[in-house]
Amino acid sequence: MENYEGTMKTxxxxxxxxxxxxxxxxxxxxxxxxxxxxxxxIPKLWYGNGPNEVIIPDNEKNVEQIRLILERYPLEIxxxxxxxxxxxxxxxxxxxxxxxxxxxxxxxxxxxxxxLLNFQKMGLDFLLKSSGNxxxxxxxxxxxxxxxxxxIATEKQSLPVLVVAPLVTLxxxxxxxxxxxxxxxxxxxITEDGVPTITTIRSGKQKELSGYDFYxxxxxxxxxxxxxxxxxxxxxxVCDEVQHLRSKTTQKYSAVKKLAGMKSVKYRxxxxxxxxxxxxxxxxxxxxxxxxxxxxxxxxFCEYFCYQDERGKAIVVPSKRxxxxxxxxxxxxxxxxxxDVLKELKDKVRYKETxxxxxxxxxxxxxxxxxxxxxxxxxxxxEFSKFASYxxxxxxxxxxxxxxxxxxxxxFVKNIMEIEExxxxxxxxxxxxxxxxxxxxxxxxxxxxxxxxxxxxxxxxDCFQNGDTKLLIAGLRAGNLxxxxxRAKYVIFAELDWSPAIHRQAEDRxxxxxxxxxxxxxxxxxxxxxxxxxxxxLVDKSYEIDAIMDESHDSYENKEKAKLILAQIHDKIHxx
Numbered sequence: 190m191e192n193y194e195g196t197m198k199t200x201x202x203x204x205x206x207x208x209x210x211x212x213x214x215x216x217x218x219x220x221x222x223x224x225x226x227x228x229x230x231i232p233k234l235w236y237g238n239g240p241n242e243v244i245i246p247d248n249e250k251n252v253e254q255i256r257l258i259l260e261r262y263p264l265e266i267x268x269x270x271x272x273x274x275x276x277x278x279x280x281x282x283x284x285x286x287x288x289x290x291x292x293x294x295x296x297x298x299x300x301x302x303x304x305l306l307n308f309q310k311m312g313l314d315f316l317l318k319s320s321g322n323x324x325x326x327x328x329x330x331x332x333x334x335x336x337x338x339x340x341i342a343t344e345k346q347s348l349p350v351l352v353v354a355p356l357v358t359l360x361x362x363x364x365x366x367x368x369x370x371x372x373x374x375x376x377x378x379i380t381e382d383g384v385p386t387i388t389t390i391r392s393g394k395q396k397e398l399s400g401y402d403f404y405x406x407x408x409x410x411x412x413x414x415x416x417x418x419x420x421x422x423x424x425x426x427v428c429d430e431v432q433h434l435r436s437k438t439t440q441k442y443s444a445v446k447k448l449a450g451m452k453s454v455k456y457r458x459x460x461x462x463x464x465x466x467x468x469x470x471x472x473x474x475x476x477x478x479x480x481x482x483x484x485x486x487x488x489x490f491c492e493y494f495c496y497q498d499e500r501g502k503a504i505v506v507p508s509k510r511x512x513x514x515x516x517x518x519x520x521x522x523x524x525x526x527x528x529d530v531l532k533e534l535k536d537k538v539r540y541k542e543t544x545x546x547x548x549x550x551x552x553x554x555x556x557x558x559x560x561x562x563x564x565x566x567x568x569x570x571x572e573f574s575k576f577a578s579y580x581x582x583x584x585x586x587x588x589x590x591x592x593x594x595x596x597x598x599x600x601f602v603k604n605i606m607e608i609e610e611x612x613x614x615x616x617x618x619x620x621x622x623x624x625x626x627x628x629x630x631x632x633x634x635x636x637x638x639x640x641x642x643x644x645x646x647x648x649x650x651d652c653f654q655n656g657d658t659k660l661l662i663a664g665l666r667a668g669n670l671x672x673x674x675x676r677a678k679y680v681i682f683a684e685l686d687w688s689p690a691i692h693r694q695a696e697d698r699x700x701x702x703x704x705x706x707x708x709x710x711x712x713x714x715x716x717x718x719x720x721x722x723x724x725x726x727l728v729d730k731s732y733e734i735d736a737i738m739d740e741s742h743d744s745y746e747n748k749e750k751a752k753l754i755l756a757q758i759h760d761k762i763h764x765x
Contacts, residue, residue, distance in 0.1 A: 200223055292315055301338065328525065353411055386400075390404060390410060411448075546718050605681065633658050719757055
């Protein structure tokens with residue numbers, strides 16, 4: 190957080206001192222400009238030791254007048270502790286809406302398609318009672334997206350919606366909207382099998398935008414398209430992973446602040462499992478977008494809640510942390526930890542997360558794979574040789590899919606590492622393992638990979654289990670059996686294997702005796718790759734808070750299944 194003092198030169202000082210004339214404590218203001226300003230606003234005062242110093246009686250009315258002056262003109266406060274105490278009642282302004290009452294289980298309206306768990310219904314009630322100007326700060330994996338969509342479906346005149354999110358999550362936002370939202374016409378009629386209109390903005394070039402129900406854009410592009418977006422009649426602004434707005438000096442913050450302030454915007458929802466990233470003061474810019482004035486202006490917030498460290502950062506005073514949390518939870522923030530709702534969660538919670546992939550590269554690799562397969566099939570002398578070439582083609586396709594989506598997998602892993610929990614990433618191929626390990630070096634990851642000596646393998650496991658590193662990258666078949674990874678609650682599948690049993694075994698490295706938490710598994714699906722076919726085998730199409738895994742333990746290693754997979758590869762190559 191930037192230095193909150195010294196950005197403007199002070200034009201006077203404020204001090205709490207004993208007045209020699211009356212013998213009582215009073216406020217002493219010095220400085221030519223300061224005295225001139227105060228004398229116009231406060232009639233009952235007198236000069237101190239000279240014309241550039243005035244004495245102001247200490248009463249509530251005068252403190253309020255001084256506070257108003259401080260909002261507009263910087264005074265150097267020489268008696269900070271006293272000022273904070275005296276001005277305390279005025280520092281935190283009352284929100285425009287009353288405090289949020291006790292939550293109940295709200296039922297989403299007909300435009301919402303799906304079911305909510307009880308704690309998610311209470312999340313919906315929270316958003317309704319806060320009039321959509323709120324921070325939903327549930328732990329990762331508790332369905333903040335689905336609660337937000339339920340709110341948009343339930344609140345009146347909530348469309349069109351602008352969703353600002355990290356690039357890696359945009360595709361998944363589109364899928365979730367299509368999954369949970371029904372189409373609603375202008376006259377209010379709902380089409381059961383229809384979906385809202387959605388556009389994902391991927392270019393920074395200014396261009397007039399057509400009318401849609403949902404506009405999706407990443408934080409980096411936002412300021413470039415701010416003018417275009419400001420011309421739309423946006424009603425709801427959703428900021429996913431809102432910790433991206435923790436610094437008020439960035440272009441993306443400036444763009445969001447301006448868009449949030451448009452007259453058409455009625456609802457502002459922030460989502461984050463980690464809204465406070467480094468310092469407690471980072472919550473101020475976020476709240477100032479969602480509910481302006483709740484924490485006063487930044488100077489007021491810092492003077493009451495913070496101290497300044499040696500680098501000029503505003504750090505929340507330890508004794509004030511409980512007070513700040515109380516204000517946030519009373520008026521703007523809902524936060525539930527997994528431990529709060531474990532009774533409603535299954536032992537394992539699974540998600541399909543669709544991410545982008547390099548389709549051009551992928552199609553090029555599929556053509557190479559198919560040409561090589563046809564050549565091997567022509568020259569094969571035995572059935573065994575033919576089947577072996579099937580297997581090589583299938584595994585080559587899996588590696589091509591892994592490489593095609595790798596940059597977006599890395600972004601996803603970096604994003605989830607922000608939760609500061611231990612995470613296991615499973616991949617299938619040694620080449621992908623190597624690239625992941627190199628790209629995620631900042632987290633000093635432990636590694637389990639085929640061909641390791643037992644001693645080295647155990648040293649890496651111990652490093653992870655002892656908390657020396659929060660990231661472990663493991664091969665799906667090297668790390669899916671015989672090891673204990675109960676340190677982690679989160680598992681990410683960077684690559685998908687054709688066998689559901691392999692994934693189950695990998696999950697059970699975390700979900701075993703000694704694991705006291707719900708295990709959250711993320712299956713990363715490369716858009717426009719055969720991952721989408723694999724996912725239909727691994728994860729049931731129906732979706733609630735967790736998808737139900739296919740109970741089949743088929744290995745997909747027999748000849749007929751191999752032919753089916755190859756047919757899918759052929760279909761992918763020849764599709765437009």
